[in-house]
Amino acid sequence: MSGQRISAQKLGQELKIPRAVNKGRQVDPKALADVQALLGDESRQKDLLIEHLHKIQDSYHHISAAHLVALAYEMKLSRAEVYEVATFYHHFDVVKEDQTPPPALTVRVCESMTCEMLGAEELIDSLEKGLGSDVRVQRVPCVGRCDKAPVAVVGMNPVEQAQTEQVIKLVENKQTKPEVIEPLLFETYVAQGGYNTYRLCREGQYDVNKVLDTMDDSGLRGLGGAGFPVGRKWRIVRDQPAPRLMAVNIDEGEPGTFKDKYYLDRDPHCFLEGTLIAAWAVGIDEIYIYLRDEYAAIREMLEAEIAKLLANPPVADMPKIHLRRGAGAYICGEESAMIESIEGKRGMPRLRPPFVAQVGLFGRPTLEHNMESLYWVRDILEKGPECLTNHGRHGRKGLRSFSVSGRVNNPGVHLAPAGITMRELIDEYCGGMQEGHEFYGYFPGGASGGILPATMGDIPLDFDTLNEYGCFIGSAAVVVFSDKDKARDLAVNAMKFFEDESCGQCTPCRVGTSKAVTLMKEKQWDQNLMEELSQVMVDASICGLGQAAPNPLRCVIKYFPEELK
DSSP states (O other), rough: OOOOOOOOTTOOOOOOOOOOOOHHHHHHHEEEEEEEHHHTSSOOOGGHHHHHHHHHHHHHEEEHHHHHHHHHHTTTHHHHHHHHHHHHHHTTTOOOOOOOOOEEEEEEESHHHHHHHHHHHHHHHHHHSSSSEEEEEESSSSOOGGGGOOOOEEEEEEEOOHHHHHHHHHHHHHHOOOOOOOOOHHHHHHHHHTTHHHHHHHSSSHHHHHHHHHHHHHBOOOOTTOOOBBBHHHHHTTSSSSSSEEEEEEOOOSTTTOHHHHHHOOHHHHHHHHHHHHHHHTTEEEEEEEEEEEHHHHHHHHHHHHHHHSOOOOOOOOEEEEEEEEEEEEOGHHHHHHHHHHTTTTTOOOOSSSTTTTTGGGGOOOEEHHHHHHHHHHHHHHOOOOHHOOOSSOOOOOOEEEEEESBBBBBBEEEEEETTHHHHHHHHHSSSBBBTEEEEESSSSSTTTTOEEEHHHHTTTTTSSGGGGGGGOOOEEEEEEEETTTTTHHHHHHHHHHHOOSSSHHHHHHHHHHHHHHHHHHSSSOOOHHHHHHHHHHHHOSSSSHHHHHHHHHHHHHHHHGGOO
């Protein structure tokens, strides 16, 4: 080009004066100072977004627009991204400038299946009348204490078998802290020989291939619901290129499930040692433990116990262990949604392939496990696979931790032989049905596992044994109901849960669950339309939530037709 000067403005127009400030909300200096004080010296890396949102929520009991903008600025993230994440999770109360913040204290009352059966509606109604306007009473899904239904949570203080007067007294006395639990602590666990098996693995006393064979021989399968063989999963991830990561799923949000809480309340280091052994066998560099937010006491305990373990490691160069806090989203129990949440994002399930074992957490090959699967690893190595395979009934092998709730005399976690029938479980482990209640039906695998009548109470309960009936055992969350209950009402409760917990990513699930709730509330069910809707959800939903949501609906039509007349 020649030296001709090209004008930056058109003839007759003036150049615009540069904008003094950016568009949108501006960073408030006080809010920024608040956020900086809360974060302190902690990293501002993107995957800690949810952890930092919790700090604001815990301190101010809500997240104001000013604090949200300040956090985005401090973490160098877009405001839109921070807003999307904060509003995705139930436990964050995002408050805009023109909105009134919620009361400082929230009383959450579970309204899922077992709690509804045992009086949640009456409890909610009486608390709304008995508590003042300075306390929020909030309906919430399962809080993982189904054996003690109905359950309320005052702040972070769970109230089991809650009564109105009891809850009001706790509110008046400001007793909002998590409950006290008494697990086997690090010092006692080590004194009893804990972490010795892990140390022997690291020192070469155990051969990796023999350990993998032992896991195969034990028949241990994924106990979060999918049932994938543990030994095979270890081999798959081990064959992937390093570095490899591990993600441990303790987001047991399925209504009826509380087995992970049961074991962590008692022996957390058995789980942690099993986790470290798995990390050694697979070649894991870092471990991420994802714990549901409802387990506040367990979170405080694990933070302290993991700190003791890292300060007194049984071997040098242990993998790093990160404890991450969920924020109230059932969908994050799905493995890829959990990984998205650990990365500081909305818990949206990923399309597959690639699978998590290949491209998982932070794009690395990832070993994903349920807590209970890892809990058994130490015993299998120390006692041999026979500690599981010597048990079983009706042609099945192994042990199952059944979370049993509902109309039985002795609800709770019952470790019973794989293949036990529902009638045997009720009679031998649960003390029979409650007085005045006759066994009428049961959910064999939580809200998503379908519903079966008492006439089908002699089917062996195990992986794969219920498939032909349109049900599955999942995480063995068993909800027992009686002749005083209606399968139809419980199915509506389950579908409302799925409607509320759908992440909204795919239309068949987002719209399907909503339409199903509407149809199920009608006096007369349009069964043909419901079946058509169910099939679309099963065929086109991208994850297990939408695919399994129609199970209770279909089971009512198939096994409880008399309720629809």
